[in-house]
Amino acid sequence: MTRDAGNKAARPFHEFFAGSGLVSVGLAPAFKASWANDVSKRKARVYRANLDGEALHLGDVSEVDGASLPDAVLSWASFPCQDLSLAGNIGGIHSARSGLVWQWLRILDELGERAPKVICLENVIGLVSSKGGNDYRLLHAALVNRGYRVGAVVINADRFVPQSRPRVFVMGTKGKVPEHLISDGPTWAHSPALARLGETIEGFTWWNLPEPEARTTEIDDVIEQVEYDKDNVTALVPQRHVEKFRLSGRKFATGYRRTRNGKQVLELRCDGIAGCLRTPAGGSSRQYIVQREGKRLHARLLTAREAARLMGAPDDFELPGTYNDAYFAMGDAVVAPVVHFLSENALRELVDYAYVA
Incomplete structure (x- = not known):
């Protein structure tokens, strides 16, 4: 039995660019993927070994027909980072790989009135600085034009696991927002670069998250x-x-x-x-x-298991295939405890408010 089997009370979500499925691990038990997509066969083997394989559709996102997707209340998209990463070519958000985020937006449009009312995108911090911040501005405007109230946060995974991994999380909602989830300005979850950028964007939502307690684990705790x-x-x-x-x-x-x-x-x-x-x-x-x-x-x-631990995957999370397969699946994933933190402190509540009758 996979770890999300039988979770009938969970809120359904769409998991774009699903990879090895650590987003699903992090969003549980509040959410369960009703549909997921990725193009990598290696990552798909990991996903199917641990999660609901029937939800995963292997193939190019550009070939996905939005109208065919099942209902969901949240759309999560960890779109490719290569064209926004300092380790990549910094081609920007219109390049071949990172530009796949526009396919995700196309699918939202095709869903029409059934499009999830809450969205979350994840990427490297280069999203904030690429093209002088203009890449983020374009994405932000595209979401606002579709009716979402939007803001972003930067969270380094080292607050949860012994790995330095800062990432940008862009959250948006078409529903009401609880007052405690909004700040008047930057908080601990807004890096200086994001704070400067946010101040230049009219209507930027300063998401207010509780600051996590200090991490208690170190590299020694993951060593095999x-x-x-x-x-x-x-x-x-x-x-x-x-x-x-x-x-x-x-x-x-x-x-x-x-x-x-x-x-x-x-x-x-x-x-x-x-x-x-x-x-x-x-x-x-x-x-x-x-x-x-x-x-x-x-x-x-x-080791592959040490890599998985650094990503917050439980030790019973299976890593089929070769060492390189496992390392690839983990190195390109999202840290599960960070996702869980966002689920418990923002996304779950945003969804519940958005779908109040």
Whole structure:
């Protein structure tokens, strides 16, 4: 039985660009996907191993007919980030991949009066800065023109899990909004860049969320007991990073390989959290775990299960396929506890207010 089976009281939602399904994990038990879509067969295997596979439709979003979708009260879209990410080509929101968000908007239009009254989009923080903020302005205006009251927040996953992963969440509603969900201006959930942008947009909604309690977990809490088989890469650690690791007093650090001044280096993070997970496109995209043992350093790649834990997936969340399949599914996902936080502190209430008779 999948983890969302039998949840008949859950509010139905559409899950665009569903990936491995961590949005569904985070939105449970308040919401359950009545329909989901993704184009990746590798991610679909993970989704179907853990969630309602009948809800998932594999294929290009540009071929989806909005009129054919079942009813839903929330539309979630984690649209592709490559053209908005600092790691990508910064082509912007009209480029081939990130531009798929316009297909999502087309589908909303095709749903007509049945379009969900509450929406949430997720992307990298580059959405706020791309094209001087104009990419966000275009998206914001497109939603407002469709009748949504819209605002955005920036939440770093390191408030919930030991991974630095800041993301933008754009929320909108066609319904009433409880007074406590709106602030007069920026809060902890508005980065300086987003605050500056929001102040230039007429009618920008400053969503007011309770500040989460301090995270209690560190990288040590996700570590598996496995062999350290990449000790050779520790020769790439700059001496200043070796010293920083020693002074931290920590047993574990995380690191990525980078090119500095034409040389390969392994740069360490020694603050108890991991760097942002990436998809495994090449050697520099895989994160290392480095263990300190006296004056010696040991190294290995982050395991698939450790990656899943950093994304807030429970340990019974299945990761079928190869190591790269699992790492790909996690590195391109949404951190489940962040989604759950938004569900419990905004989305659930917005939906209930929007659908009050």
